[in-house]
Amino acid sequence: MEEIETERVENGSRLPARDTTWIEQLKQNPRRDFIQAIRDNDAARCLVKTAEIHGHFCPGSALGVMASLCGLRRLGGESIPSDGLENLMAIVEINACFADGVQAVSGCTLGNNALVYRDLGRMAVTFAIRGKESGVRVRVHPEFRSHITRAVPEFHPLLEKVIKNREGGPEEETAFKKKAREAAFALIGLPFELLLITESVRPDLPEYAPITESVVCPACGETIMATKVVSDGEKSGLCYMCAGGPYRQVEGRGIVTVSHGK
Template sequence: MSVATQNDWEQCVAFHGHECPGLAIGYRIAKAAQNKLGVSFSPDEDVVCVTENDACGLDAVQYLTGCTLGKGNLIYRDRGKQAFSFFVRSQNKKLRVVMSLKFDRDKMDREALKKQILTMPDEELFAFSEPSYDLPARARLFKSVTCEQCGETCSERNVRLHEGKQLCMDCAPDYSRGW
């Protein structure tokens, strides 16, 4: 059963906290992807979303698709783009949706832009293609390890060894050399 109903825009707004053009972008991207892939809300990891931003629209994508960080079917791939790739594991389908509408943020009327985004045809608003990368692996469960300095537990994959001790990332000294 889908969480989204005929009032799904209002529910996305309630989830996000306010109406804005960014939320409208995510709303339309999620709807377009669901229509093109023939899927709805994903209660499991069958539908996977790889987001290339952490902007407002991501809240609508999460709410409508069921793709979340906690469930492991939302992956953050920071590129600063209004782009989302969707994969349907059971059907071996994939789709990348990129915002193609150009606008000047400094000169825009936010309300008019939001209305424009909510009513434009998909083909004028987005570019559709296949992602250039493969379907990400299913989420893994890792053992918990206790940091030998602060005593807090963290995922085994985030432990750092320092002078023979297992340390969480907050306690481990930084070892970046500018790259």
């Protein structure tokens, strides 16, 4: 058996020597491959990389990919790449598959505070650069479903059965994933103008995310952001969980308030 030449990398693991150059390049720019795909307008490559975080292929994430490619192109070359430091901002209006396409392609995420989530339930995203007066809003054309039906007529019936009604067994689930993949790749093969509507807007951006100090909850001993503890009353200084009060969370329904009782 031919021995593959390896080289040790920083974490102690070994990789084929030919891969170490690629790792070093990604150390300098972790979004290098993604950025090149964006500059090449390679929607297929962007969709594949989006599926790495989304978990599967689907029309929703494909629309997020297309909206992001279109919006970044309209915004101008300086918007590529995103460095995750809140210069390029994305305002997404739905917490569904579409949002993962936006996060993956743009590099604006909840974690780096460059993504703003507005709980409006619309497949739309606004891209803007801090310091610029105008941005671009991209929304999905209401007739997008007709393109899916023409390309993959089996998709919507399977969506209804497997996802909406939670019916069917492993065979139906496998069939759904297959048709969802076909539908996603069919969508990214269409021109932007058939799927998307764009407009120039004056964005309303939040301030840069504050750097918040941490405190330790005296009840549970966990480290908590100082802004996420009870600030007055007999439970002052306690985290929301230990105080037994309500807190907010983002879930399938959007932003909801959850009551937590001890």
